[in-house]
Amino acid sequence: MGQIFYIACPSAQEVLPAYGKLGEFLFSGSPRSIVEVLAVPVRPVILALAAELHYLIFEKLDITDSIGRRHIQTYFMSFLGPWAGKRILCVGDYVEAGDHPPGLFTEDEERSMENKEKEEERPMTLANWAYVYATISVKFPTTLFTQLLSKNYYKQYCRMSGSDRSEVRKIVNPEFSQFYPKDQPWILRNLKTREYVRSDAIALRPEYIHGPNIDVIGFGEVVLSRICWSSDPSVNIDGRKYNRNIHRGIWAGHCFDITTRAQHEERVNEEWKDVSEEVAKEIANIWESEYGDDWRRIVMEGHRH
Incomplete structure (x- = not known):
């Protein structure tokens, strides 16, 4: 063998x-x-969010406003390397x-x-x-993205423009390549x-x-x-x-x-x-x-x- x-x-x-x-x-x-x-x-560059996106991510989802986008990035980065x-x-x-x-x-x-x-x-x-x-598997949790697609938030998400939806996905369901x-x-x-x-x-x-x-x-x-x-x-x-x-x-x-x-x-x-x-x-x-x-x-x- x-x-x-x-x-x-x-x-x-x-x-x-x-x-x-x-x-x-x-x-x-x-x-x-x-x-x-x-x-x-590497922490991605943080861009300003439109008011509607900020409201959906930091107020509608189960995240306090004090966490902020930078802390979401830190959360996802903790699963890498x-x-x-x-x-x-x-x-x-x-x-x-x-x-x-x-x-x-x-x-x-x-x-x-x-x-x-x-x-x-x-x-x-x-x-x-x-x-x-x-056996180790490097992957991101999908908790935030799952919340986004739930019935409580999905209608508001669908009403967004394609570019706004893309921006939201980058935050709550990022790709490894972003880091x-x-x-x-x-x-x-x-x-x-x-x-x-x-x-x-x-x-x-x-x-x-x-x-x-x-x-x-x-x-x-x-x-x-x-x-x-x-x-x-x-x-x-x-x-x-x-x-x-x-x-x-x-x-x-x-x-x-x-x-x-x-x-x-x-x-x-x-x-x-x-x-x-x-x-x-x-x-x-x-x-x-x-x-x-x-x-x-x-x-x-x-x-x-």
């Missing part, structure tokens, strides 16, 4: 729905789900008991694990823990090592960049290629072109986020290292091992189709 890998956040006791043999799902597009849990939202700043890894199910990256667990977490092992009367591996973690501007450069940050990777260094073409999301090869593939952890090197990837220790990822158990370059420069004072070129070369070696010397043309043609 082969070794199966799971992307997990132990402190949250959650796993991503994407899993499989590393040599299959690394190249499948599945790693983009990592971006969803790491991307830090749930793993940003938390320790994550991609664990293989051939991992042995007691084998985990240094610093992965706090003392309290280790005590909890020891107590669980006593209850189970058997040693627990990282994979055993991943099996019982909840991830595409006109700003984004970076992936390793918060433990203070290293970052630029989107323009990873993207095969500039037009593949859509804010934190990058077509074909993006931040998700970068993270996954460096956070794997197992006692067994079986990864279903040809190791002649890359470091065979991909199963002992140098970033396994580290904390990450994906943020705009502007937010990074605004909030940090200490020195950070740009490892974009190093990571891009590593990614190129892995993809060449899978597709051959002409790997760029092959994967881009696959994207077009």
